[in-house]
Amino acid sequence: MSKRHTVKYKIDRRVGENIWGRPKSPFNRRETKPGMHGARRANKLSDFGVQLMAKQKLKGYYGNITEKQFAKIYEEADRRKGNTAENLIGLLESRLDAIVYRAKFVPTVFAARQFVNHGHVMVNGVRTNIPSYRCQPGDVIEIREKSKNMALVLEALQLPERDIPDYVEVDAKKMTATLVRIPEFSEVPYAGTMEPNLVVEFYAS
Structure with a gap:
């Protein structure tokens, strides 16, 4: 690796x-x-x-x-x-770690990989710790309950330096993200x- x-x-x-x-x-x-x-x-x-x-x-x-x-x-x-x-x-862009990053649950793509590896993320209610897991449109990615108050997550959600793209729908209060569709190149920020x-x-x- x-x-x-x-x-x-x-x-x-x-x-x-x-x-x-x-x-x-x-x-x-x-x-x-x-x-x-x-x-x-x-x-x-x-x-x-x-x-x-x-x-x-x-x-x-x-x-x-x-x-x-x-x-x-x-x-x-x-x-x-x-x-x-x-x-x-x-x-x-359909990789789990990429979606966690796009949803602003973490500050960097490197943090996204580690975050998923450590078991902080669920996909459709199932704990998933494989960063390369391929999500499909409609999949719901959620931060586990015990991980929602992590400083890393709370700080990342407030970062002003990047926006959440249209193909990822985020509920910041519930800390969930849904992959709306597989994006085209022109949509990726x-x-x-x-x-x-x-x-x-x-x-x-």
Whole structure:
């Protein structure tokens, strides 16, 4: 499993963008890439490099997803009918940890994974501790009763830096979220620029 704890925001500087829109991002203070020679790494990327960067950015956005897991998600998106890029975004956004993050129950995607792992979340009344669990439209995601007063949750719900998208319906008082529909790429509130079409090109090449 790939892990990012103390260095998780280095990806912002690596891809040259504050991809989560977080105030704590080091990119807000220092726009160079990480490392001693980061300021000198300004070489023009090849087409492959651009595609790789798009893949790394999208994968990194969703937290601790391994290369193998992300490739499997792409493969399923490619098998499905319709636009592969749209399918890819739909699969990523229907993950349980992604919905917990979109509902503002936690402050970051990394916290969402840990929150689900620790058993604080129920799906349709059933305790679910698998972050990659794929939710379906109509599924109700609820914070367990004993977890509703956690400082992490109460503080996250008050965060002004991001809005809850239309495809997730949230009842802040009951601390429940319903996946209304699988979103299209244009509906997803990415703080940075995501290019799933380039991710498709990366895997197709």
